[in-house]
Amino acid sequence: MTTTTATTNDFKVADLSLAAFGRKEIELAEHEMPGLMSLRRKYADEQPLRGARVTGSLHMTIQTAVLIETLTSLGAEVRWASCNIFSTQDHAAAAAVVGPDGTPEDPKGVPVYAWKGETLEEYWWCIEQTLVWPDGGPNMILDDGGDATLLVHKGTEYERAGAVPDPAGADSEEFRVILTTLQRTLGEDGQRWTRIGQGIKGVTEETTTGVHRLYEMVENGELLFPAINVNDSVTKSKFDNLYGCRHSLIDGINRATDVMIGGKVAVICGFGDVGKGCAESLRGQGARVIITEIDPICALQAAMQGYEVKTLDEVLETADIFITTTGNKDIITAADMERMKHQAVVGNIGHFDN
Amino acid sequence: MLSEGRLLNLGNATGHPSFVMSNSFSNQTIAQIELFTKNDEYEKRVYVLPKHLDEKVARLHLDALGVKLTRLSPEQAAYIGVPVDGPFKPDHYRY
Numbered sequence: 001m002t003t004t005t006a007t008t009n010d011f012k013v014a015d016l017s018l019a020a021f022g023r024k025e026i027e028l029a030e031h032e033m034p035g036l037m038s039l040r041r042k043y044a045d046e047q048p049l050r051g052a053r054v055t056g057s058l059h060m061t062i063q064t065a066v067l068i069e070t071l072t073s074l075g076a077e078v079r080w081a082s083c084n085i086f087s088t089q090d091h092a093a094a095a096a097v098v099g100p101d102g103t104p105e106d107p108k109g110v111p112v113y114a115w116k117g118e119t120l121e122e123y124w125w126c127i128e129q130t131l132v133w134p135d136g137g138p139n140m141i142l143d144d145g146g147d148a149t150l151l152v153h154k155g156t157e158y159e160r161a162g163a164v165p166d167p168a169g170a171d172s173e174e175f176r177v178i179l180t181t182l183q184r185t186l187g188e189d190g191q192r193w194t195r196i197g198q199g200i201k202g203v204t205e206e207t208t209t210g211v212h213r214l215y216e217m218v219e220n221g222e223l224l225f226p227a228i229n230v231n232d233s234v235t236k237s238k239f240d241n242l243y244g245c246r247h248s249l250i251d252g253i254n255r256a257t258d259v260m261i262g263g264k265v266a267v268i269c270g271f272g273d274v275g276k277g278c279a280e281s282l283r284g285q286g287a288r289v290i291i292t293e294i295d296p297i298c299a300l301q302a303a304m305q306g307y308e309v310k311t312l313d314e315v316l317e318t319a320d321i322f323i324t325t326t327g328n329k330d331i332i333t334a335a336d337m338e339r340m341k342h343q344a345v346v347g348n349i350g351h352f353d354n
Numbered sequence: 355m356l357s358e359g360r361l362l363n364l365g366n367a368t369g370h371p372s373f374v375m376s377n378s379f380s381n382q383t384i385a386q387i388e389l390f391t392k393n394d395e396y397e398k399r400v401y402v403l404p405k406h407l408d409e410k411v412a413r414l415h416l417d418a419l420g421v422k423l424t425r426l427s428p429e430q431a432a433y434i435g436v437p438v439d440g441p442f443k444p445d446h447y448r449y
Contacts, residue, residue: 032372035380035414048387059364063375070383086357087364140390142382202389202396204382214400226396228385230378233403234449235411240378244370248363256356256366323362337355347356349363 010134011097012126014090014115016104022095025062026069033063036070043074050075055130055138057148058206059087060114065096068110076140079133081126082114083144090116120177127151128181137196141203145351146210149203153217153224155182155193162190202226208237208272209327209351237273245277249323249349250285257345262286264320269312269332271298274349275325279307282321290315316340326350373415380411405441 030037054071058064060082071078080096082088099109113126127148131138141148158164164183170176185192202225205211211231217223231237250261266287268278275291279302283289290308293299299309312332316339324331327350337346357365369375384407389396416423431438443449 029372032418033376033379034418035376035411036383038414039380039383043387048391052386052390054386059369061364061369063370063372063379066372066376067379067382070379071386074383074387076386084361084364086360087369089368140386142386201393204385204389206378206382211400218399223398223400226389226393226398227400228389229400229402230381230385233381233408233411235377235408236381238449240370240374244374244378245363247374248367248370251367252356252363252365254367256362345356347362348359349361351361 010111011107012113012115012129013093013097014088016094016098016107018091019094019098019104022062022065022089022091022093023098023100025091026065026095029062029066033066036066040070040073047075052076052140053133053136053138054078054140054142055148056080056142057083057127057130058142058144059084060093060096060112061087061089062092065092068096069100071142072110078110079130079138080110080112080114081130081148082118082123083147085118085120085123086116088114088116088118120174121180124151124177124181128185131196132192137199139199139201141200142206143203143210144206146205146207146213149205149210149227150213151178151181152193152197152200153222154178155185156197156224157222158182158186159190159192159194197224200225202228204228204230206236207231207351208241212327241273242277245274245325245349246281246284249278249281252349253321253345253347256347259345261321264288265290265315265318266321266323267292267312267315267319268323268325270325270350271295271302271307271309272325276301278323278325278349279305282323283307287321290319312336319344321345322347324348324350373418377411377415380414381408384411405443405445409440409442 054076068078068080093112093114096112097109098104098107102108113129143149164179164186167176167179170179205214208231211229214227262285264287266282267290268275269292271291271293279289290310291302292312293309302309316336322332356362363369385403426438436442
């Protein structure tokens with residue numbers, strides 16, 4: 001098996017001593033990931049990714065570590081960051097850096113820049129580290145939510161313009177951080193992102209939200225390289241989004257609150273693939289589930305499945321659990337939350353945090 | 355409010371289970387191989403993986419669950435106009 005050797009200072013994770021625990025969980029996960037393991041066996045001789053330099057931006061979890069080691073076992077070199085400030089599992093990140101054959105003192109895995117609880121500044125710094133290779137740039141991106149792709153495209157755009165817009169005028173805290181990052185890099189090297197963009201052969205995108213951004217870029221004639229929409233493989237969106245959320249929604253609620261779900265009134269905002277999984281998850285626990293929808297087709301689906309479909313306004317004062325599953329903003333506002341019961345649980349499992 | 359409004363399944367728990375992510379990540383791996391090795395066949399557009407690769411990802415996960423597939427006879431395949439080995443559905447089929 002080919003592995004990328006990390007120089008000892010080319011990574012940043014929380015704690016390398018967690019690697020042994022991470023490795024144990026990776027081995028358990030390998031048994032549960034027959035698709036990836038059979039791809040490893042199938043392509044062991046052919047090494048189709050030899051020469052690929054993959055920048056990955058995707059939740060640095062145990063499952064992602066199995067993906068990373070699948071890519072390296074097919075010949076790729078890999079650099080990785082998480083695509084969410086809270087999603088990294090620190091033992092997974094440590095194990096990916098140490099690799100199957102290394103030790104915390106002598107790591108032999110891949111350069112990972114990810115830890116649980118990053119600030120926004122740290123988050124975008126991590127993405128930057130995975131795009132800037134010690135000897136050049138990546139030739140592939142594996143993206144989740146499109147942030148790595150976004151940084152390359154915005155960087156290229158501003159380098160062409162010769163200036164970065166004033167971060168003070170940014171419409172969100174996150175975009176302010178992106179602009180500040182790009183202002184700094186423009187000062188350091190006026191062609192960095194242009195060069196990186198030119199070196200990239202393509203991106204594969206994991207999520208509904210990232211795919212939406214890609215189609216927008218195509219429409220505006222801005223996309224710099226080909227993209228494969230992985231999200232809309234049936235074996236992705238009809239499985240990960242649906243059955244994945246059916247499993248992990250109540251896991252998240254239980255670990256965070258341990259509140260009894262049975263009997264509670266739960267509101268799911270959105271009845272797409274994610275919303276469908278969430279509704280089944282909560283109904284399975286005995287919650288009384290209410291759906292909000294903007295799309296008449298999805299609303300009718302929800303009603304035919306036996307869910308009540310109402311507006312958020314009607315249920316704010318009476319429901320106990322509120323879950324947003326959309327990729328949109330302003331679904332539940334601070335003013336809405338003021339009208340909720342004391343200790344109502346509010347959570348998001350859609351892409352954005354606003 | 356869980357996880358400060360960010361993905362609660364990953365912020366408060368450990369995200370999706372391995373088995374379902376094996377499906378997603380098999381698609382990712384196949385897509386990386388496809389774009390990297392056949393780069394000149396792709397323009398600066400957005401593509402989805404062809405259906406036979408989607409079916410292949412599903413196939414890779416059947417044994418682990420003890421699933422036994424039924425196989426069409428050539429006559430049955432011809433009757434509904436699909437190859438015996440798939441793809442079995444048109445691209446617009448929604449599952």
